[in-house]
Amino acid sequence: MSKNIFTSIEITDSGIRLFQTQTVRHKQVLCACDVKPLQNFTDGEIVEKLSEITALRDIQPQRLSVVIPRRLTILKQMRLPSQNEPEIRKMLDLQLVSQIPYALEDVIYDFVVVDREPPGYVRVLAAIVHRQDVSEKFLKLCKEAGLQPERFVLSSLGIVHWLNYQQGKMPVPVNQPILVLNIDVDHTEICFCHNQNLLFSRSVNYGARDLATENMRGLTHQVELSLKNYLKDNMGPGVKRMIVLSTLPEASALKGQLEEMSLVPVDFYSPLNNILCQKNMSLGALKSQPGVSIAAGMGFLLSDGKKALNLIPQEVHNIKQSKRRQTQWAQFALLFVLTVGLALSVPGVEFLRKVxxxxxxxxxxxxxxxxxxxxxxxxxLVKVVQEELGKRVVVADLIQELYRLAPPELSFQSLYLNERGQFVIHGYAGTSASVHNFQQNLVKSVLFKAVNLEFATKRKIFNMEVTDFQITSEVNAEHD
Structure with missing residues (x-):
């Protein structure tokens, strides 16, 4: 199992999208992309498609994000007199009561700080969803499909993360206020961005299916209304540029209408721009669904998601906190036992060391x-060998002794041990006196004993008279 696969699942009216990235050399590389169309957007169909799209995939719960559509959320930008997060949350509890059509206990909300002002004020963007109809419903659908998401994130923030990822890759100034139109199949998200933050967004019921119709004028009108409300409510500085995101070439026709309406330059990009893809990865599912935008779903995987707010039900946080506390208590108990055991064992440490x-x-x-x-x-073995060798006469010593005792005119023909263990010397001498002298020398030698002349016979060899002799003796193994 790979340890660095991040997964994002986007649930929209038109279908369910799955994106997976893997960290390769400190960069996020798209390694999986799948799209399952929805016909009726029923709970049963969503669970079925979720199960299909996630089957046999390596999905790690701690790295799984589910993207909630902007149309199911309420966004409120507020200016509050505090920069302390707990205080900001308390102020939001008081402010939201009068600004949303639900009781506070019936919603789940989270916020991100979009700007900090010198006098101690902050601008925050709060995202609110209905607890039962959205957050708990999405969690129930995920659980029925066998998924355990780590967080529920807002689609508009995914678009901002996509834009932040593109910084340095597209000719867009970093600090310039930008309006991004993310055109999807059935809806378009209008996002106001500045300094890598989302200032506000809207979702309008115009999408890729309307690009080739008269409804394109309606989309331009919605953008105009959004711009007016953005400036009227003083949500941020004036927009200096627009970016249109779509996979369809028809979207480029909006360029003229938007520039005429807003008097700012408009750029057209595909959501797939500058996205690193794994080698041989198939994009067939994406290409088979014209108009699908991957900017929201992919954005969280391409940029730092720590800034993304989390709209998952509180029960998930409680369960995780409970498990975290249990782990901490178990660690504390273990450390306590080890500390007590160490304290009690101090007197015996020296004894244990010696043992x-x-x-x-x-x-x-x-x-x-x-x-x-x-x-x-x-x-x-060496001792035995030494003892044995000490009692024996080495053959080299015998030969050396024989040649020392033999007269010059005497030669040896053979030297051997007979069956009785006697050392037999057979040879020739020029005269019988030489044989006699040799015998006497053997008798005097400490290496020989029981010296006996067997025969000494005169013979002629090549017309030369010699004395053929044979002497027997015993080797004196106990000589000093």
Missing amino acids: NYLNSLKKKSEVAKPELERIKKRMS
Whole structure:
């Protein structure tokens, strides 16, 4: 199982999209992209498509985000006199009561700080969803499909993250106020962005299916109304540029209408611009659904998602906090037991150290014992060999002694031991006197004993008269 796969699932009216990225050399690379169309947007159909799109995929709960459409949320930008997060949340509790059509206990909300002002004020953007109809419903659908998401995120923030990822890759100034139109199949999100933050957004019921019809004028009109409300409510600085995101070339026809209406430059980009894809990865599912935009779903995977607010039900946070507390208590208990045990064992530490040292010596002794036995055996063998060799006469010594005792005119023909263990010397001499002298020398030698002349016979060899002799003796093994 890979440890760095991040998953984003976007649930829209037209279908369910799954995106997965993997970290490669500190960059996010798209490794999976799938789209399952929805016909009726019923709970049963959503669960079925979720199960299909996630089957056999490596989805890690701690890295799974579910994107909630902008049309299901309420956005409120507020200016509050505090920069402390707990205080800001308390102020929002008071402010939202009068600004949303639901009781506070019936909603789930979160916020992001979009600007900090010098006098100690902050501008925050709060996203609110109905607890039962949106957040808990989405969580129930995910659980029925076998999913455990880490967070529910707002689609508009995904578009901002997509834009932030493109900084340096597109000719768009970083600090310039920008209006982004993300044109999807059935809806278009109008996002006001500045300094890498979302200032406000709207979702309008015009999409890719309306680009080739008269409804395109209606989309331009909605953008105009959004611009007027944005400036009227003083949500941020004036827009200096517009960006249209769509996979369809027909969207470029909006350029003239929008520039004429807003008097600011309009750029057209595909949501797939500058997206790194894994080699041989198929985009067939995306291409088979004309008009699908991946900007919202992919944005969270391409940029730093820590700034993204989380609209998941509080019960998920409570369960995680409970597990975290249980883990912390277990760790504390373990540390306490170890501390007490260590304190009680201090008097015996020195004793244990000596016992361990003795045990280590015993172990080393046991390890060295076989080697010691082998050394003893080798020493015994050497001693035996020395004793045996000390009692024996080496053949080289015998030959050297024979040649020392033999007269010059005497030569040897053979030297051997007979069946009785006698050392037999057979040879020739020029005269019988030489044989006699040799015999006497053998008698006097300490290496020989029981010297006996077997025969000495005169013979002619090549017309030369020699004395053929044979002497037997015993080797004196106990000589000094």
